[in-house]
Amino acid sequence: MNPAKEWRTFKAVFLRxxxxxxxxxxxxxAILIWPIPLLAVNIxxxxxxxxxASISSIVSREFGISNFAGMVIIxxxxxxxxxxxxxxxxxxxxxxxxxxxxxxLFMTPANRMTVLFACGVSSLIEGSWWIGCIFxxxxxxxxxxxxxxxxxxxAAGILSTMVALISVGVFFASFFVLTxxxxxxxxxxxxxxxxxxGVVFPISALPQLLQFISYILPxxxxxxxxxxxxxxxxxxxSISYELALLYVFALGLTVAGYFTLKALEKQxxxxxxxxxx
Amino acid sequence: MLGFNIAVPFFFVLSSWIVxxxxxxxxGTSAYFTSLTGMTNYxxxxxxxxxxxxxxxxxxxxxxxxxxxxxxxxxxxxxFMTPSNKVAxxxxxxxxxxxxxxxxxxxxxxxxxxLFGYEPQAPPDLFTATVAITLSILAMAALGFVLAGICFxxxxxxxxxxxxxxxxxxxxxxxxxxxxxxxxxxLIAYLIPLTYGVDATRRALILGxxxxxxxxxxxxxxxxxxxxxxxxxxxxxxYRLEREARKTGVLGTY
Numbered sequence: 001m002n003p004a005k006e007w008r009t010f011k012a013v014f015l016r017x018x019x020x021x022x023x024x025x026x027x028x029x030a031i032l033i034w035p036i037p038l039l040a041v042n043i044x045x046x047x048x049x050x051x052x053a054s055i056s057s058i059v060s061r062e063f064g065i066s067n068f069a070g071m072v073i074i075x076x077x078x079x080x081x082x083x084x085x086x087x088x089x090x091x092x093x094x095x096x097x098x099x100x101x102x103x104x105l106f107m108t109p110a111n112r113m114t115v116l117f118a119c120g121v122s123s124l125i126e127g128s129w130w131i132g133c134i135f136x137x138x139x140x141x142x143x144x145x146x147x148x149x150x151x152x153x154x155a156a157g158i159l160s161t162m163v164a165l166i167s168v169g170v171f172f173a174s175f176f177v178l179t180x181x182x183x184x185x186x187x188x189x190x191x192x193x194x195x196x197x198g199v200v201f202p203i204s205a206l207p208q209l210l211q212f213i214s215y216i217l218p219x220x221x222x223x224x225x226x227x228x229x230x231x232x233x234x235x236x237x238s239i240s241y242e243l244a245l246l247y248v249f250a251l252g253l254t255v256a257g258y259f260t261l262k263a264l265e266k267q268x269x270x271x272x273x274x275x276x277x
Numbered sequence: 278m279l280g281f282n283i284a285v286p287f288f289f290v291l292s293s294w295i296v297x298x299x300x301x302x303x304x305g306t307s308a309y310f311t312s313l314t315g316m317t318n319y320x321x322x323x324x325x326x327x328x329x330x331x332x333x334x335x336x337x338x339x340x341x342x343x344x345x346x347x348x349x350x351x352x353x354x355x356x357f358m359t360p361s362n363k364v365a366x367x368x369x370x371x372x373x374x375x376x377x378x379x380x381x382x383x384x385x386x387x388x389x390x391x392l393f394g395y396e397p398q399a400p401p402d403l404f405t406a407t408v409a410i411t412l413s414i415l416a417m418a419a420l421g422f423v424l425a426g427i428c429f430x431x432x433x434x435x436x437x438x439x440x441x442x443x444x445x446x447x448x449x450x451x452x453x454x455x456x457x458x459x460x461x462x463x464l465i466a467y468l469i470p471l472t473y474g475v476d477a478t479r480r481a482l483i484l485g486x487x488x489x490x491x492x493x494x495x496x497x498x499x500x501x502x503x504x505x506x507x508x509x510x511x512x513x514x515x516y517r518l519e520r521e522a523r524k525t526g527v528l529g530t531y
Contacts, residue, residue, distance in 0.1 A: 026427075030436035037443035041452055045293060048453030049300040049307040049319065058300055098349050191288035205295050 001111070009110045013118035017088075021126055035080055035130045036137065042072045042200050043142065063202045069142040070231045073134055075199035078222045080130045082165050082193065086186050088123025089116055089169025093177045093264075102177075106268065112261050113254075116173050120166035131158070150235040157229045157239055161222030164246040167253035168218060174260035198223055218249035285442075286327035286385045293323040293452065294393055313454045316483055317398060324389030325479045326451035331381030332410055333445070333471055336417045338438045339374035340367045340425030345434035354529035363519060364422075364512060371421055375414070399485030405493060406481040412500035413474025419504070419511030426518030429527060445471055470503040 021027055046055050046068055059068040092115075096102035105115070138144040148154060176185055196210065197203070197219035203211055214220045225242035228234030236243075267273075297305035297319045310319050344367075347353035357363065389395035424441075428434045446452055448462060449471040455463055466472045473496040480486040486493050522528050 024431070024433045024436075026431035026433040027436050030433070030440045034436075034440045034443070037440070037447045041443050041447045044447065044453045044457065045296050046300065047457050048310055048313070049297060050309045054309075055300060062299060188284045191284045195288040195291050200292050201295050201299060205299050 006111055006114045009114045010118040013115050014122045017119060017122035018125070031126055035076070035134055038080070039073060039076045039134060039137065042076055043069050045200065046072070063204065065227065065231050067144050067231065069138065070144040070146065071202070071227060072200055073138040073142070073144060074226045074230055075223050077131055077134050078161055078219060078226055079194055079197065079199040081124070081127055081162065082168065082219045083190060084123050084127030085120055085165045085169035086172060086189065088126065089120035089166060090172035090176060090186055092116060092119035093173045097177065106265060112265070113170070113258060116170045116257070117166065119173070120169045123169065124162055124166070146230050147233045148230060149233040150229065153229040153234055153236045153239055156236055156243060157222070157225040160243045160246040161225065164218040164222060164250045167250040167257065170257040171253040171260065174257060174264045177264055193217060193219055196220070218246055221245045221249070283381050283384050286330055286381065287388060289327050289452065290320070290324050290385065290389060290393065294320055313456050318396065320389065320393045321395045321397070321483050322479060323452060324386060324393065324395050325482050326475055328382045328385035328389070329410065329475050329478050330446070330451050331385065332375065332378040332414055333417050334442065335374040335378035336371055336414045337421045337424065337441070338434070339371040340421045341428040341434040341437065342374070343367070343370035344425050344428045345432070348432065348529060351529065357519065357523070357528050364515070367422065367425055367515070371418060397483050397485060402481040402485050402487035405487035406478050409474050409477035409481060409497060409500065412497060412504055413470055416470035416474070416500055416504040416507055419507035422511035422515040426515040429518055429522035445469065448472070449475055451475060470500055470507070473499045
C-alpha cells in the first residue's frame with residue numbers, strides 16, 4: 001500500500017462528493033431541514049400520551065434518564081448519522097452505476113476500500129452539522145439540560161460511533177450493488193434500524209426476544225454510549241464496553257465489506273453486468 | 278417502493294406500541310390521550326394514521342419519483358417530447374404507485390389488528406373512510422403535480438420526499454393528535470388536506486362516524502374544497518415548470 005497514492009484517491013473522491021453535494025440545492029436544503037421534523041415527530045409521539053412532567057417521571061423511574069426529550073434527541077442524532085452513511089457510503093457504488101461511471105471506476109487502479117471510506121467520511125461532513133443543530137434545538141426548544149462530566153467520553157463516543165457507522169456504509173455498498181435495489185433496500189432498512197436500535201426508547205423497553213436483534217446492531221451501542229455520556233454523566237470507563245463493541249463491529253463490517261467487494265468485482269468481470277441497473 | 282410503503286409505517290406503529298407501553302403500562306392506554314381524541318386505543322389511532330399514510334406517500338411523491346426515474350435512465354427527454362398528454366402520463370404514474378399504497382394500507386391495518394389488538398370502538402363506516410381517502414388522494418395529487426414540476430429543476434426527488442414525509446407526519450397528526458401542537462403548528466396543520474383526511478378516516482374506522490356526524494361532514498367538505506381549489510393550481514404550476522424546463526433545456530439533466 002502506497003500512502004501517498006491512497007491519500008490522492010481519498011482526496012479526489014472526497015472533493016468530488018462535496019462538489020456533487022453542493023451542486024444540488026434541494027440536497028442542501030434537505031440536509032438542513034430534515035432533522036427538525038423527524039426529531040419533533042419522535043418527541044411528540046410521547047407528548048400524545050401525557051404531560052411533559054408525567055412522561056419525564058415515568059422515563060426517569062423506568063430507565064434512570066431524567067429527561068425523555070434528551071433520550072430521544074441522542075437517539076435521533078445517532079440514527080441520522082447512520083442514515084446519512086447508509087445513503088452516502090452505502091449507496092456510493094450504486095450511484096456510480098446510475099451516473100454511468102461504475103465501469104470506469106472499476107477499471108482504475110484505485111483502492112476500492114479507500115474510495116468507499118472517502119465516501120463515508122464525506123457523508124459525515126454533510127451530516128455532522130446535525131449534531132450541533134440538534135443540540136442547539138434541544139436546548140432552545142425542548143429545554144434539555146445535558147449532564148456532562150467528561151467531554152473526553154463524548155468525543156470518544158462520537159468518534160467511535162462514526163467509525164462503526166462508516167464501516168456499516170462500507171459493508172452495505174457492495175451488498176447493495178449485488179442486489180441492484182440499493183435505494184429500495186436502504187429505504188426499507190431505515191425503519192427497522194430506527195426501531196431495533198432504540199432511537200426513541202431504551203432497548204430494555206423492547207420484549208426480550210426483540211432485544212436480541214438490537215444487540216447485533218452497532219447503532220444500538222452508539223446510542224447507548226452517547227446517552228450515558230451526555231445524559232447520565234458517564235465517563236470513558238463507563239462507556240468502554242460500548243466503545244469496544246463499536247470497534248469490533250467496525251473491524252468485522254470492514255472485513256465483510258472487503259470480501260463482498262471482492263465478490264462483486266469477480267462477478268462483474270465474469271458476467272459483464274456491472275453497468276446494468 | 279413497496280418495502281418503503283410497508284416497512285416505514287409498520288415500524289412506526291411498532292415504535293408507538295413500545296412508547297404506549299412505557300407510558301401507559303401493558304394496556305398501552307392513556308387517559309390524557311382519550312381526553313384529547315375521544316378514542317380509547319392509541320395504537321388504533323396510530324395504525325390508521327400510518328396505514329392512511331401509504332396512500333398519501335404514493336400520491337404526493339409518485340409523480341416526482343417517476344420523473345426522477347426517467348431522468349436517471351436517460352429517457353426523460355424522449356418521454357416529454359412525445360405528443361402524449363403529460364398530465365395523463367403523470368396521473369398514470371401516480372395511480373400506478375397506488376397499487377403499493379393499497380397493499381401497504383391493507384398490511385399495516387391487518388398487522389394492527391393481528392399484532393396490536395386494534396379494535397374499532399364502533400362498527401367501522403367503510404364508505405365514509407373510502408370517500409375520505411379518495412378526496413385526500415385528489416387533494417394531495419395537487420402537491421404531487423407541484424413536486425413533479427419542481428423535480429425538473431431540483432432533481433433530488435428522494436431528498437425532497439425525505440424532508441416532506443416527516444413534515445407531514447408532524448403537522449397532520451399521523452402519529453399524535455394535532456391538538457398537542459403549538460398554535461402555529463395547528464394553523465399549518467389545518468392548511469394541509471391530509472389533516473382533515475386522516476382525521477375523517479380515523480373517525481370512520483375507529484369511532485364508526487360517517488355522514489351523520491357534523492365534524493366528519495365538515496372535514497369531508499373541507500377536503501372537497503381543497504381538492505377543487507388545489508388541483509387546478511397544482512396542474513397550472515406543473516405546466517409552467519415543465520414549459521420552463523423545456524425552455525432552459527434541463528428536462529433530461531440530473
